[in-house]
Amino acid sequence: xxxxxxxxxxxxxxxxxxxxxxxxxxxxxxxxxxxxxxxxxxxxxxxxxxxxxxxxxxxxxxxxxxxxxxxxxxxxxxxxxxxxxxxxxxxxxxxxxxxxxxxxxxxxxxxxxxxxxxxxxxxxxxxxxxxxxxxxxxxxxxxxxxxxxxxxxxxxxxxxxxxxxxxxxxxxxxxxxxxxxxx
Numbered sequence: 001x002x003x004x005x006x007x008x009x010x011x012x013x014x015x016x017x018x019x020x021x022x023x024x025x026x027x028x029x030x031x032x033x034x035x036x037x038x039x040x041x042x043x044x045x046x047x048x049x050x051x052x053x054x055x056x057x058x059x060x061x062x063x064x065x066x067x068x069x070x071x072x073x074x075x076x077x078x079x080x081x082x083x084x085x086x087x088x089x090x091x092x093x094x095x096x097x098x099x100x101x102x103x104x105x106x107x108x109x110x111x112x113x114x115x116x117x118x119x120x121x122x123x124x125x126x127x128x129x130x131x132x133x134x135x136x137x138x139x140x141x142x143x144x145x146x147x148x149x150x151x152x153x154x155x156x157x158x159x160x161x162x163x164x165x166x167x168x169x170x171x172x173x174x175x176x177x178x179x180x181x182x183x
Contacts, residue, residue: 005029005114009087011101013044013074016118017090020142021072022051026061030071032080041074048072078108085110088140090118098122099130106131116140 008024010017013033021031025048033048035041052068055061061068073080081087087109091101098117106115115137117127128134 005084005086007032007084009034009081009084009105010090011078011081011087011105012090013040013047014090015047016142017088018044018047018051020088020090020118021048022055023142025052025068025071026055030073032073032075032084034075034078034080037076041076045072045074078104081105082108082110084113086114086116088116088118093119093121095122095126098127102127102137103130106133111136114138118142 004027005024006029008021008029009032010021010024011034013021013035017033021033021044025031031048033041033044035044049065049069049072052072053065056063056065056068087105089098089102089105091097098119102115102117109115111133113136115131115133117124117137117139118141119127119139120141124137124139128137131137
């Protein structure tokens, strides 16, 4: 991937997932949010739209709500991630659930796409261990409510991927934080 991602996927439209979708949308990306069922997808869309409306009201963006909302798509099908160059997983902090979700997402992604986890407590290496392309995987933890993001590549990963991705870690007003977690 070169340049800022034009289309980003977010797996999970809960509080964290909606915040991640909001940040990427404000940064100019089209965003696909995938949820487990229609009810959760609708609720996730509502959370993202509400956050975008607050950004418009506060003047933190010069775009209008209609233009921003047009860049948000929701689905219940992982295949919707197909054209994404980056997908950020934001499901509950359960190792088995995250591993299962990451494998399923990886199956629909192009080999050049990046896959990231928003985990704050699990080992990035333990999650990467189940992937076919662990060199295209990293941690990208978004803080909430403080506007920061912590990139974490875990153990040995491609230096090119790490260097390129970490350079894009500042988005939507979020400052890069380096926690350097290791498990």
